[in-house]
Structure formats: structure tokens, C-alpha cells
Amino acid sequence: MIRNIPKGSISDxxxxxxxxFKKSEELKQGVYILNRDNVAGVMISKQQYEGLLDLIEELEEKVLETKVAERLARYDTQESPETYTVEEVFGKTLMEMQFDPDEEDEWE
Structure with missing residues (x-):
């Protein structure tokens, strides 16, 4: 489906x-590039592309924030929240875990 989007050809x-690129900038939207009446791709300016990347990053952050908020809300309403054992998390029992303190990490 070709929408009402400006078009250009491979020859152009x-x-x-x-x-x-100038046409894309002036119209503030991408330009479909046609090859024998079929859309081969879309051309946009560098600024438009970077704007899309910024928008994607913002939306991904909002999705993550929403997921966190949903999980916290679910946790707050649970009488007994879901928990995991050491073995479920690490694949070993607590007795099988090895503690190797690193004296250089300044945590001690």
C-alpha cells in the first residue's frame, strides 16, 4: 500500500x-523511491533519521518505565510475592556457591 507520500524514482x-534529500527536508517526511512502480526504499535526511532514532529511544524508555510500574503495582498487591531460590537463580545450591573475595574491589 503506497500512502500519500512523495515519490521519486531510482533514476531520480x-x-x-x-x-x-532536499525534497524530504522541505516536506518534512520521507520520499518513497520507486523501481518500476514498486517501492524499493525510503530516503530521509540525516536530521530526520537521527530524530527517528531519538524517538525510538524515548519510546523504548517509556515502555520500560511502564513495565517496571506494572511489576511494582503487581508486587504491592500480592499477599505473597513470587520469590526464587538461590538454586533457581544461579543453578547451584548456596552450599555449592564459591565465595572468592576480591581484596582490591574496596567493598570490604
């Missing part, structure tokens, strides 16, 4: 790729 890109 070969002739003058900067014109496609």
Missing part, C-alpha cells in the same frame, strides 16, 4: 540524490 536518485 542516480541523477541527483541531493534533490531527493
Amino acid at each position: 536518485v542516480k541523477k541527483s540524490p541531493m534533490d531527493i
Whole structure:
């Protein structure tokens, strides 16, 4: 499905790729690049691409914050929250765990 998005051809890109980038900048949206009437790709400016990357990062952060909030809300309402044993987490019993203190890590 081709939406109401500006279009250019592979020939246009070969002739003058900067014109496609300028068109994208002016219209503030991507330009579909057609190859024999089929969309081969989309061209956007560097600034638009970086803006999309920033938006993706923001949205991923919001998704993570929402998941954390949901888990905390679920934890607060549980009478007995789900817990895990040392063996379930590490694959070994507590007695099998080895403690190797690192004197250089300044935790002691």
C-alpha cells in the first residue's frame, strides 16, 4: 500500500540524490523511491533519521518505565510475592556457591 507520500524514482536518485534529500527536508517526511512502480526504499535526511532514532529511544524508555510500574503495582498487591531460590537463580545450591573475595574491589 503506497500512502500519500512523495515519490521519486531510482533514476531520480542516480541523477541527483541531493534533490531527493532536499525534497524530504522541505516536506518534512520521507520520499518513497520507486523501481518500476514498486517501492524499493525510503530516503530521509540525516536530521530526520537521527530524530527517528531519538524517538525510538524515548519510546523504548517509556515502555520500560511502564513495565517496571506494572511489576511494582503487581508486587504491592500480592499477599505473597513470587520469590526464587538461590538454586533457581544461579543453578547451584548456596552450599555449592564459591565465595572468592576480591581484596582490591574496596567493598570490604
